[in-house]
Amino acid sequence: MSRPEKHLDVAAEYFGPDARTQTLAPGEALMRVGQPNTRLYLVLEGELRCEGEDEQGVWRELFVLRSGDLAGVNSFFGRPHVSVYDMVAMGEVSLAYLDRAVIPAERKESVDANLVPLVIHALHRRDMQRSELERMLGVAQFGAGIAHELNNTLTVALQGWSWLDRVVTQRLLQGRSAEVVDAFTAGRAEHPHPSSAQVRQRARELAARHGWSESFARRWARAGLPDPDPGEDSGDMLEFFEIGEALADATSAIGHTRHVLDQMHALGQRRQPHTSTVDVAASVDSGLGLVRHLLSGVDVEMVSQPDVQVRCDRLQLDQVWANLARNAANALRAPGLPEPPRLRVECDVAGGMARVRMTDNGPGISPDILPEIFSPQVTGAPGRTSMGLGLGLSLARSVVTAYGGMIGASNVSPHGAQLEVRLPLAHPAGEHSAPKPTNGAAT
Incomplete structure (x- = not known):
């Protein structure tokens, strides 16, 4: 049985002979706030993100509808038949629907009665989702307060680290050869990291070519440094590359921590991303x-x-x-x-x-x-x-x-x-x- 035929069978099981099916593309809106709607939808596959105003009048995501959930309940049964949410497809979404506008008048009362158990179940699931989202919002606002306090401490740490990084770098590189300075600079720069298989292969080649120990050859291969020229101090080059990399990693970690705290604060404050x-x-x-x-x-x-x-x-x-x-x-x-x-x-x-x-x-x-x-x-x-x-x-x-x-x-x-x-x-x-x-x- 093809997927459309399967969907029609499921739709008929829920909605009877008046059921129809519809597919949404990723990002396509099923309905918008204030838009007339006389259809009751059943999500067959995919997810719908539902947004609207919360109790404080803030526009945000309120819940997500997944397979088995009903969409358009308020507008289908309410008066007037107008949507109270924005519903947007998160990926491709397949739906079945029942359109009140085309149901024969003599059947509308029996159709409504048959749908009551489905609607009660759908509203119960929606209430549970909204409760979970409210809990998450509370966590976000609590985290925003913590982030604000930690940001002050992190600012002091970042200032101290920036000074220490600058002084250590100047002292370390005084009187060093050009190849050692280049290795240190390479460690500081953003660079791709070889896979484990690539490291093992190159380490074997380096050990055979230069007579290095397995441990040293593996460290050099992991660094991705080119083969040293004759007379160059490979030991200092590798050590300074690793020092530069460690300093860069620490700087990156502090910056990432700042970003995480900013995100925690933004999550509670709902700031716009860049x-x-x-x-x-x-x-x-x-x-x-x-x-x-x-x-x-x-x-x-x-x-x-x-x-x-x-x-x-x-x-x-x-x-x-x-x-x-x-x-x-x-x-x-x-x-x-x-x-x-x-x-x-x-x-x-x-x-x-x-x-x-x-x-x-x-x-x-x-x-x-x-x-x-x-x-x-x-x-x-x-x-x-x-x-x-x-x-x-x-x-x-x-x-x-x-x-x-x-x-x-x-x-x-x-x-x-x-x-x-x-x-x-x-x-x-x-x-x-x-x-x-x-x-x-x-x-």
Whole structure:
């Protein structure tokens, strides 16, 4: 049975012979506030983000409708038949609907009576969602207060670190050779990180070529430095590269902490993000760098197309990739995995949208958790089977959908999970060139 035929069967089961079906494209609105509506919808596949004014008169997301939920309840049964929410598709959405305007007059009373149990169930689920969102809003406002206090402390720490970084750098580089200064500068600069497989291969070549120890050759390969020329002090070069990298990582960590606190404060204050054109591959690499310590020992492979760009807040997008990678890293720590841990990250264009897929070879996602993996109460704990106060994937979904994108999760064969994000292209112009491997972000 084809999918449209299956949808018609489900629609007829709920709504009877008057049922019809409809499909929405990603970002398409089902209805807007104040728009006339005489249809009662049943979500068959996909998700609808519903926005409106809360009790304080603030416009925000109020709830999300998923498979099995009813849409248009207020306007279908109320007077006048006018929508009280904006409902927008988060990805492709399939719906069944019943149109009051075309139901024969003699059948309207019996149709309304048959729909009462469905409506009661739908309103109960909606109330539960709104209660959860109110709880999350309270958490956000509490976090905003904490962020404000911590920002003052962080400002002092950042000023002290900036001074210390400058003084240490000046003292360290006094009288050093040009190649050592260059190595230090390379460590300070943003740079891709080879995958574990690439490090192992080059380390073997370096050890054989220069007679280095396995440990030293591996450190040099991880740094990605070119082979030293005869007479150059490889020991100092590597040490100063690692010092530069450590200083850069510390500076980045402080900046990231500031960003997280700003986001916590903005979440409570509802500030607007700083939108710009962002290179997706560069953002993914930055996001992976934020959780590099969690990916230690994981073979990370990144394959990306060039010039895939989206419009969004760069720091928010970096955090999305960090949250997805953190979820994978947690799963890859599960005991008893049959293979060495691997994470494959792919950036390309599909269906006219930028696409990022993170695929790990961990235990996969429990079928009980999979439908709710992006809900606030689901954590990314090892094995991905626990419930709690996890926010990472939920916040990732909030960011992605805010920019008109979609996010999904699935299990892969023989074992593992894949998280996929799609975002509208900044400059839609068809499919890009084929992807090519690049260095990963962790070893």
